[in-house]
Amino acid sequence: MVVVKDPNAFSWRYPAVPSQIVFGPYTGNLDNAGERVEISLPGDVDKYGRRHYIRVDRVVYSDGSHPEDNPGDVDLWPIEADGGGSSLTRISETFYGNDPNNWTPATPSPGNK
Numbered sequence: 001m002v003v004v005k006d007p008n009a010f011s012w013r014y015p016a017v018p019s020q021i022v023f024g025p026y027t028g029n030l031d032n033a034g035e036r037v038e039i040s041l042p043g044d045v046d047k048y049g050r051r052h053y054i055r056v057d058r059v060v061y062s063d064g065s066h067p068e069d070n071p072g073d074v075d076l077w078p079i080e081a082d083g084g085g086s087s088l089t090r091i092s093e094t095f096y097g098n099d100p101n102n103w104t105p106a107t108p109s110p111g112n113k
């Protein structure tokens with residue numbers, strides 16, 4: 001899955017990425033220092049008309065430079081993805097998503113593993 005701000009611009013730049021895995025647009029920005037990102041699916045609508053969502057995955061990522069915000073004062077997230085040209089890439093879709101050991105810095109490759 002690739003989530004992008006402008007799906008048309010993304011598809012123009014990366015035409016080999018299948019459109020069915022590209023989602024967007026979205027507003028806002030991801031915090032370079034880290035934050036929580038959740039993926040949810042729409043669930044039931046209650047009797048008041050409110051849609052409930054089912055969380056599929058959640059990641060609280062960091063840029064690797066904030067030991068004071070982590071247990072044991074150690075930030076395990078890779079620092080190479082903090083402006084150095086690498087992206088955070090998930091190692092395994094089946095492993096726990098919120099584990100820094102399941103992420104690695106890699107050359108950006110949208111839509112590829």
